[in-house]
Amino acid sequence: MSWWKEKRTYRYLFLVLLMSLIIYFLYLVRQLFLPFILAIVLVYLLNPLVGRMEKRGSQRVAAILILYLGVIIVVTSLLMYGVPRMVNQLETLVESIPVYTDQVEGIVRNVQQRFADSTMPPGVHQIVDERIRWAELRLLEVVRNVMDFLLALLANLFNFALAPVLAFYIMKDLEHLKKWGISQVPREWTEDVLYLAKEIDHVFASFIRGHLTVVFIVGVLTSLAFIFIGLEFATMLGIIAGLAELIPYFGPLIGAVPAVALALLQSKWLALKVIIAVFVIQQLEGTVISPKILGNSVGLHPLAIIIALLAGGHLFGIAGMLLAVPLAAIARILVSFTWAKLNSP
Template sequence: MTWWKEKRTYRYVFLALLGGLLVYFLYLVRKLCLPFILAVVLVYLLNPVVGRMEKRGASRVAAILILYLGVIIVVTGLFMYGVPRMVNQLEVFVENIPAYTDQVEGMVQHFQQRFDNSTVPPGVHQVVDERIRWAELKLVGVVRQAMDFLMALLGNLLNFALAPVLAFYIMKDLEMIKKWAVAQVPGEWKGDVLCLAKQVDLVFANFIRGHLTVVLLVGVLTSLAFLFIGLPFATMLGIIAGLAELIPYFGPLIGAIPALAIALLQSKWLALKVVITVTVIQQLEGNVISPRILGDSVGLHPLAIIVALLAGGHLFGIAGMLLAVPLAAIARILVSFAWAKLN
């Protein structure tokens, strides 16, 4: 019997069509995927703890509920302390925006006056003026993007609330889901697929658990350090610096810019203290925290990570930079597997 008449060929064609339809369906409902993505992140974070509690005699459902109760207590405590503080800092920041704007405008006008009085050639003068206007437009665009991001977070509150519910059912039936997925793989492919799945799972586990731990540590250290040096809005700026750690290499610079800008509006001495503080924390993070927690978590060369970050940022903005590293690591695993099979 020729290969196109074999029943196995029809099965593979059917699976390929089914996979294509599934990908197309996910593309159509991509805006609804956020709670599932958040649920997967929660599963990676909480499932190891659930497993340890199970080994000590607790049932899986009881372990999940106890862990959820503990998380709720911790999160509630953080909200009771952190949210009022953040709201207060935001209120003060909003009240000070006109004063900050006046300061920035005064600095720009002073610079332009000195520049106009200089003996710079007219052509260079025109180029500098254009660059100043370009920088102003870029700054306005960044502020608008930040406001759009905050509004998007508020608009996704339902998704954030739905994620723990989805995570509960995924963790509750995780072993059954794994067995079902393994059963769907054809026997001759099972070994290769399971090997690939384990490598991809390891990349996601290391990336999610490791990077979120680094984010938490850097955020807390930076907030405390900013409080110590007397920087306004220390908690808010520390959280921004911590979240920026999700972006390798470029994240520390992105997280330091808001703190340095606020410090410059206060005094040059405070700005210098911010630079020293950020430098010390980044040295601590780069030489102590990350090597101990992350290690070589994704198995990528630094140059490959930088290229992936630049490409992700160019194509999909901040979201692309956040997802660039794990996706690049998965691509490396798939290419290495395909190359090994072809040789």
């Protein structure tokens, strides 16, 4: 019988068509991915604790609800302490913006005047003026992006509220979902699919649990350090520095820039203290915290991580930099697996 008349050929064609339709549907509803991504993060964070409680005799649903209650209590406590403090700091920042703007404009005018009075050739003057204007535009763009990000957070409140609901149902039926997924895989592929799923799961688990733990520790240490040295907006800047830890290598620099800039507007001595504090915390993070918590969690060479970060940032901005490392690690797993299969006897 010819290959195009075999039932297997039509089965494969049907699967290809089905997968194409699913991918196209996911592309159409890509704006709805956020609650599912947040739900997966919650599952990776909470499911190990649910498993431990189950081993001690708790029902799975009861264990999930108890954990949710604990999370609600902790988050509410943090919000009751943190939100008023953050609101006060934001109000102070809004009131201080005109003062800081005048200071920055004064610095820019100073720099421009010095270059105007210098004996540099006209061509160099023009290049310097263009670079100063470029820096001003980039600064305005950064401020605009920050405001857009804050507005986007407010616009996605429903997605944030939906994520715990999705996470609850995923954790509740996780074992059934796993069994159903395995049952859909052809028997001859089961071993390979289980291996790949295990490796990818390890990457996601290490990245989500490990990096969020590092984010929390660095954020707390940075906030306390900034409060100790008397920096304004210490809590807010500490949170920014902590979240920046999600971006390897470049994150600490990105997180330190706002703190150093604000400190410079107050005094050079305060800026020096901020730089020293950030340096000490980063040394602690690099030599003690991350090696203990993360280890070599993604199995990538530092050069590969840097290339992935640059590519992700160039293509998709901050979101691309956040997702670059785990996606690159998954790509490494798939390429290594495929290469091993192609070279196996």
